[in-house]
Amino acid sequence: MEQEDLFNVGGLALRSRLLIGSSGYPSPQIMMEAVEASGSELLTVAIRRVNLSDTSGESLLGLLTSLPVHLLPNTAGCYTAREAVLVAELAREALETDLIKLEVIGDDETLMPDVEQLLQAARTLIDSGFTVMAYANDDPVTCRKLADMGCAAVMPLASPIGSGMGLTNPYNLALIRELIPDVPLLVDAGIGTASDAARAMELGYDGILLNTAVSQAKHPVQMAKAMRLAVEAGRFAWRAGRIPRRRYAQASSPFEGRVEATPT
Amino acid sequence: MTTPRYFVNGEARTLASDMTVSDLLHAEGVHPEEVKGVAVALNNTVIRRAEWSRALVNDGDRVEIVTAQQGG
Numbered sequence: 001m002e003q004e005d006l007f008n009v010g011g012l013a014l015r016s017r018l019l020i021g022s023s024g025y026p027s028p029q030i031m032m033e034a035v036e037a038s039g040s041e042l043l044t045v046a047i048r049r050v051n052l053s054d055t056s057g058e059s060l061l062g063l064l065t066s067l068p069v070h071l072l073p074n075t076a077g078c079y080t081a082r083e084a085v086l087v088a089e090l091a092r093e094a095l096e097t098d099l100i101k102l103e104v105i106g107d108d109e110t111l112m113p114d115v116e117q118l119l120q121a122a123r124t125l126i127d128s129g130f131t132v133m134a135y136a137n138d139d140p141v142t143c144r145k146l147a148d149m150g151c152a153a154v155m156p157l158a159s160p161i162g163s164g165m166g167l168t169n170p171y172n173l174a175l176i177r178e179l180i181p182d183v184p185l186l187v188d189a190g191i192g193t194a195s196d197a198a199r200a201m202e203l204g205y206d207g208i209l210l211n212t213a214v215s216q217a218k219h220p221v222q223m224a225k226a227m228r229l230a231v232e233a234g235r236f237a238w239r240a241g242r243i244p245r246r247r248y249a250q251a252s253s254p255f256e257g258r259v260e261a262t263p264t
Numbered sequence: 265m266t267t268p269r270y271f272v273n274g275e276a277r278t279l280a281s282d283m284t285v286s287d288l289l290h291a292e293g294v295h296p297e298e299v300k301g302v303a304v305a306l307n308n309t310v311i312r313r314a315e316w317s318r319a320l321v322n323d324g325d326r327v328e329i330v331t332a333q334q335g336g
């Protein structure tokens with residue numbers, strides 16, 4: 001029997017290589033169904049102020065307890081290392097997990113990371129015992145620094161968050177994988193449809209983190225399933241090893257024994 | 265002398281004397297013994313759940329009460 005291809009990250013051994021976000025679904029019910037259809041075992045959540053004007057409503061956490069997922073809190077919305085570290089500490093206290101998806105955003109238009117603040121926050125959090133999964137630019141140097149520092153996973157973007165543009169720089173993503181063979185790498189942000197996820201996996205990435213591509217799809221539950229299959233297909237293809245590209249055709253059927261019609 | 269007050273999630277409140285973080289949470293309708301998944305920061309420092317009944321809120325303090333919400 002084929003050995004199970006588990007994804008080990010931050011002390012977890014996951015069967016699914018698809019990490020999914022919990023934001024922006026048409027309804028909580030559809031979110032639940034989509035997460036289930038995705039097969040994901042690691043679900044991202046944000047840390048936000050409790051709504052003090054109404055503490056009666058069903059909490060997200062209450063809803064999520066029925067799902068077989070681990071929670072991955074994020075530091076979304078943080079612009080400085082200081083903010084990100086505080087949010088991570090609050091997340092650890094609230095959710096009793098050392099896992100943190102570290103995001104330190106540089107500007108509102110691109111939502112790209114502020115590298116200086118990101119590296120500083122990653123260092124502080126690792127020193128405080130956090131298991132850091134760092135959302136990064138698709139820059140081999142930054143990714144290498146995060147990996148060397150001891151991040152549990154480094155997660156370069158395919159294209160800006162929520163843009164759905166897919167892999168805008170597959171060359172960089174391939175380089176990052178080649179240069180960092182020893183630390184889990186995920187493509188986080190920018191995935192638009194299933195083929196984007198498959199393509200990233202075919203580059204040898206360990207996993208995909210996405211949210212909008214599913215939550216804002218016309219049919220989120222169906223797209224969640226499509227993503228699950230795409231991530232699996234891409235992973236299989238990577239492990240199987242693709243054929244080299246050639247510039248000219250090469251017949252698949254043998255030349256020998258072919259039928260020759262008599263010239264008339 | 266102005267009335268002592270504190271801020272919770274950005275909103276101003278009047279401070280009672282000897283108010284602890286636990287008292288504050290009860291006043292806001294967040295009951296520590298029932299609520300899971302909540303964390304508190306007092307002036308940018310996380311107060312561990314075990315410290316809630318001891319940590320005092322002072323004049324001008326800024327308190328954040330947070331939980332997990334939908335996010336990507």
